[in-house]
Amino acid sequence: MSxxxxxxxxxxxxxxxxxxxxxxxxxxxxxxxxxxVSEIAQAAGVGRVTLYGHFPTxxxxxxxxxxxxxxxxxxxxxKLDLSGDPRRALRVLIESSWLLIARASAVxxxxxxxxxxxxxxxxxAEPAQRVDELIRRGQAEGAFRDDxxxxxxxxxxxxxxxxxxxxxxxxxxxxxxxxxxxxxTVLAAYTRADT
Amino acid sequence: MSxxxxxxxxxxxxxxxxxxxxxxxxxxxxxxxxxxVSEIAQAAGVGRVTLYGHFPTxxxxxxxxxxxxxxxxxxxxxKLDLSGDPRRALRVLIESSWLLIARASAVxxxxxxxxxxxxxxxxxAEPAQRVDELIRRGQAEGAFRDDxxxxxxxxxxxxxxxxxxxxxxxxxxxxxxxxxxxxxTVLAAYTRADT
DNA sequence: GGTAAGTTGAACAGTGCTGTTCGAGTTGCA
DNA sequence: TGCAACTCGAACAGCACTGTTCAACTTACC
Numbered sequence: 001m002s003x004x005x006x007x008x009x010x011x012x013x014x015x016x017x018x019x020x021x022x023x024x025x026x027x028x029x030x031x032x033x034x035x036x037v038s039e040i041a042q043a044a045g046v047g048r049v050t051l052y053g054h055f056p057t058x059x060x061x062x063x064x065x066x067x068x069x070x071x072x073x074x075x076x077x078x079k080l081d082l083s084g085d086p087r088r089a090l091r092v093l094i095e096s097s098w099l100l101i102a103r104a105s106a107v108x109x110x111x112x113x114x115x116x117x118x119x120x121x122x123x124x125a126e127p128a129q130r131v132d133e134l135i136r137r138g139q140a141e142g143a144f145r146d147d148x149x150x151x152x153x154x155x156x157x158x159x160x161x162x163x164x165x166x167x168x169x170x171x172x173x174x175x176x177x178x179x180x181x182x183x184x185t186v187l188a189a190y191t192r193a194d195t
Numbered sequence: 196m197s198x199x200x201x202x203x204x205x206x207x208x209x210x211x212x213x214x215x216x217x218x219x220x221x222x223x224x225x226x227x228x229x230x231x232v233s234e235i236a237q238a239a240g241v242g243r244v245t246l247y248g249h250f251p252t253x254x255x256x257x258x259x260x261x262x263x264x265x266x267x268x269x270x271x272x273x274k275l276d277l278s279g280d281p282r283r284a285l286r287v288l289i290e291s292s293w294l295l296i297a298r299a300s301a302v303x304x305x306x307x308x309x310x311x312x313x314x315x316x317x318x319x320a321e322p323a324q325r326v327d328e329l330i331r332r333g334q335a336e337g338a339f340r341d342d343x344x345x346x347x348x349x350x351x352x353x354x355x356x357x358x359x360x361x362x363x364x365x366x367x368x369x370x371x372x373x374x375x376x377x378x379x380t381v382l383a384a385y386t387r388a389d390t
Numbered sequence: 391g392g393t394a395a396g397t398t399g400a401a402c403a404g405t406g407c408t409g410t411t412c413g414a415g416t417t418g419c420a
Numbered sequence: 421t422g423c424a425a426c427t428c429g430a431a432c433a434g435c436a437c438t439g440t441t442c443a444a445c446t447t448a449c450c
Contacts, residue, residue: 010395048398050396186384188384189381
């Protein structure tokens, strides 16, 4: 029952419960950024005490959920072929990962208030850099506008993804339409307007 | 001391305190979406009991703050000349009101979790429609792309404004650069990209 | 089948919040 | 000057949550 350690020789159901809890944490935190531990435990179909058996504190649970959702995102990102035309690459990136990224940014927001400042950015740094490089390359090749700083362009991508997720959650936007609209909008935003 | 009523014959310092409280509520909620009543009272330089003297409940306070920040926005919006070239109008709209709108959306987010669902949208409907009409007109005149639904275009504007505010708060974006970047990005996003 | 590992609800202490009451102190205003 | 309006801190009850303990239970695994 000792939480973590070197993660060895745990009984099958224990490991399974950790998974269930993390899943429940991610979806619960997505719906409500300050979901209670009881709420998450219930969503996981597990007793509250069991949860505390695996995670010493609520913050630790949130951090674990964040790590998980980020590594999920990393896994998807790593599989993608982001070489070649930057505009195509960006489209691929958005269309194949927008749901995951939406989940991620929901948990990210939840973590932002619960974890020490900087910790989130630290965990998020690696996958973020991958996107960063794509955009930088796009600028260098003349595919994306270079009159805006990279940080702003990545920010735009981030906010539009997150915003679209919010819209879907609020029923203002259909799941199916989202990826296309996001991709077209981001590509347009990355292009200098004539006027 | 009776809260509200027909808002008459209140002593000067009382009215003044209500103002101080609302101001403090707006700025406090902008920093922290679930700021406590004590926090807000302290920020207003007022006792907690005094605050409860003016607002019966935390939710009532939040609603009042929302009403106030929205009407502030309305006041700014109403003063603007949004006729003529839609692209120019949109630029004017963003540059002259982005700070206010940022404040508004922060409080809006805070209210979203504290007020009954629909209430926020209800209060927000009027000023939102004004922007709606501008975008609709822009589409009709061929100034904005019409292959995306109006709801999405307004959403894009909304999310970019809010996102920029977050970036500024996090030190990722300079106050001074924000309006220009937002305006140029939104205008680009409203323009069909060649590719 | 036996045993250690894991789960569970009940119950506890501690904390921080909301909203209220009270009594004493200030202060606008006529 | 006087009084009602207002403010204020202290202190209260109620609630929800976080973590912890315990003793009984089920279950994976050899």
